[in-house]
Amino acid sequence: MYQQILAPIGGSLGLSAAVASLPLLVLIVLLGVFGVRADVAAAFGLLAAVLIAVFVYRVPVTPLVSGTAQGAAFGLFPITWIMLNAVWVNRLIDASGLLTVVRSTFTGLSPDRRVQALVVAFCFGALLEAMAGFGAPVIVITAILMTLGLAPIRAATVAMFADAGGAAFGSMGNPIAALGKATNLPAAELGQMVGRQSAIMAICVPFVILLVLDGRRGVRELWPIGLVAGLGFAAGQAVTSNFIAYPLADLIGALLAGGATAAVLRLWPRSDPATASDPTRDPAPQSEPMRDPAPPSDPAPAFGTAGPGALPLQDSAPARGSPATTLRAFTPYLMLIVLLALVAIDNPVARAANRLALTFRWPGVEVADVHGRPLSLDVFQFNWLTATGTVVLVAGLVSTAILRLPVRVALREYGLAAARIRRAGVTVTLLLALAYLMNYSGQVMTIGTWLAGAGGAFVLLSPLLGWLGGAATGSDTSANALFGAIQVSAAEKIGISPVLLAATNSEAGVLGKLVSPQNLAVAAAMAGMAGREGTLFRRTFPWSAGLLVAFAVLVALMATGPLSWMVVG
Numbered sequence: 001m002y003q004q005i006l007a008p009i010g011g012s013l014g015l016s017a018a019v020a021s022l023p024l025l026v027l028i029v030l031l032g033v034f035g036v037r038a039d040v041a042a043a044f045g046l047l048a049a050v051l052i053a054v055f056v057y058r059v060p061v062t063p064l065v066s067g068t069a070q071g072a073a074f075g076l077f078p079i080t081w082i083m084l085n086a087v088w089v090n091r092l093i094d095a096s097g098l099l100t101v102v103r104s105t106f107t108g109l110s111p112d113r114r115v116q117a118l119v120v121a122f123c124f125g126a127l128l129e130a131m132a133g134f135g136a137p138v139i140v141i142t143a144i145l146m147t148l149g150l151a152p153i154r155a156a157t158v159a160m161f162a163d164a165g166g167a168a169f170g171s172m173g174n175p176i177a178a179l180g181k182a183t184n185l186p187a188a189e190l191g192q193m194v195g196r197q198s199a200i201m202a203i204c205v206p207f208v209i210l211l212v213l214d215g216r217r218g219v220r221e222l223w224p225i226g227l228v229a230g231l232g233f234a235a236g237q238a239v240t241s242n243f244i245a246y247p248l249a250d251l252i253g254a255l256l257a258g259g260a261t262a263a264v265l266r267l268w269p270r271s272d273p274a275t276a277s278d279p280t281r282d283p284a285p286q287s288e289p290m291r292d293p294a295p296p297s298d299p300a301p302a303f304g305t306a307g308p309g310a311l312p313l314q315d316s317a318p319a320r321g322s323p324a325t326t327l328r329a330f331t332p333y334l335m336l337i338v339l340l341a342l343v344a345i346d347n348p349v350a351r352a353a354n355r356l357a358l359t360f361r362w363p364g365v366e367v368a369d370v371h372g373r374p375l376s377l378d379v380f381q382f383n384w385l386t387a388t389g390t391v392v393l394v395a396g397l398v399s400t401a402i403l404r405l406p407v408r409v410a411l412r413e414y415g416l417a418a419a420r421i422r423r424a425g426v427t428v429t430l431l432l433a434l435a436y437l438m439n440y441s442g443q444v445m446t447i448g449t450w451l452a453g454a455g456g457a458f459v460l461l462s463p464l465l466g467w468l469g470g471a472a473t474g475s476d477t478s479a480n481a482l483f484g485a486i487q488v489s490a491a492e493k494i495g496i497s498p499v500l501l502a503a504t505n506s507e508a509g510v511l512g513k514l515v516s517p518q519n520l521a522v523a524a525a526m527a528g529m530a531g532r533e534g535t536l537f538r539r540t541f542p543w544s545a546g547l548l549v550a551f552a553v554l555v556a557l558m559a560t561g562p563l564s565w566m567v568v569g
Contacts, residue, residue: 001366004442017450020443023049035534042430053441066364071436075429081389088417089396090143096403098329123258125162129170130250137162142526152527157539167510173247179480193503193568195241199234206230232260335395343386358382424525435473452490463552466505470512479509514544
């Protein structure tokens, strides 16, 4: 059994941490600075991790190869599996000719496309995150926003925020359950603490979306709607996580946010679309946004400004279809919600399906931590029936019949979907291989332990650790499994509430997902921008970093300042 080495370079933890972080540095620099394609950047990052694992951490060949393969397998299933079927479902809607009906339904909420995008990304995105996770909100929201007429790159950017308010409770509370297992702290208390932190951050997300959509003008003109959406979501999330059940926090928060926003829009004045003009108008709404558009020339805006390609103030809604036609158009989404709820909430059907899951220990990864305790990362669960990707596939099969599409058309669209996501699938596979290798070799432990040795200053560094976990893995659940125990250990050393810093890891991981190469690859693939992940990274990074700094201040105020009364326990 290979035992991890905490400080392999001359016993220096700092120097060892600097070397251990090189794979992530290579990935970020290639992607964000040089604009290298995400799959190429991920390959170089993985190569750097392999070299460090072999020559610095002296990892034997068997756990090196097998651990890397386990990460790649997780990248293929469930993540690439979700991506493939979600892209296919959206192509089915496109092939049915009902995209205009979907668009007309959302434009019926308001003639203002900024409002439409806010409701879709924040409310509907949080609803999808509550039940699915694993990139599903990014995929679906990108497609819908492009249907509404957003330029692909702007749609992908906004979609990256679709789960920024709710990923801490995503997929029916899985991140919190994983955090409880990693830290041996009560999951209910962790859920309460995360709910209090996440509620505050969630209020900010609608305003960030408005800034991305239309700069300062968007906030100035639509701040009441953004405030109502944020407060509705925050109230639902905080109350549910503290007094009902944390797995339902996102679900109830999304429903309250959507209901509150719809109520306000009933009273919102509707100006005449014909009188609206905007020199920075987006291209006209595409009739077939899923047909792999050419890369747009929409450049990244300055931080906090609309920039070229900003949304027009108003949008003329196309003619609506009959109620039956509208129902057919939304059948894939409705089927998705119903089926996800069926397998996510405890019930006889879900229990029977879960019993068919294949769970086994991945061979060849007998690895112990620095204290000699075996790692528990080798368990691989193949939930082939209840996996989100399978649920999306079933929704697509049912929708094929309801949308009255010939089988040959459905098969053709599936092949086109596979071709579309092939580069993103390679990227995700490489990134998960990188994450697992860094974890098995001990590189992650070295980085985390070094940060945890900062003493009282760790209160400010604690969010950075969670952020790194979310950015590296693209999963809040994985970030909690990686760093949850380190957060608790550091908290006990410096006399801070372990529940507070463990919860901090989870909420900070959400902010890291905004720059995760995995999510960037998914969003870019959906928008027909494969190879331009660097452009998307440069759009999301300032917001991710800014929110991280604000969250670090919030944690410090909770730890020793005037907000300490909010800490659970």
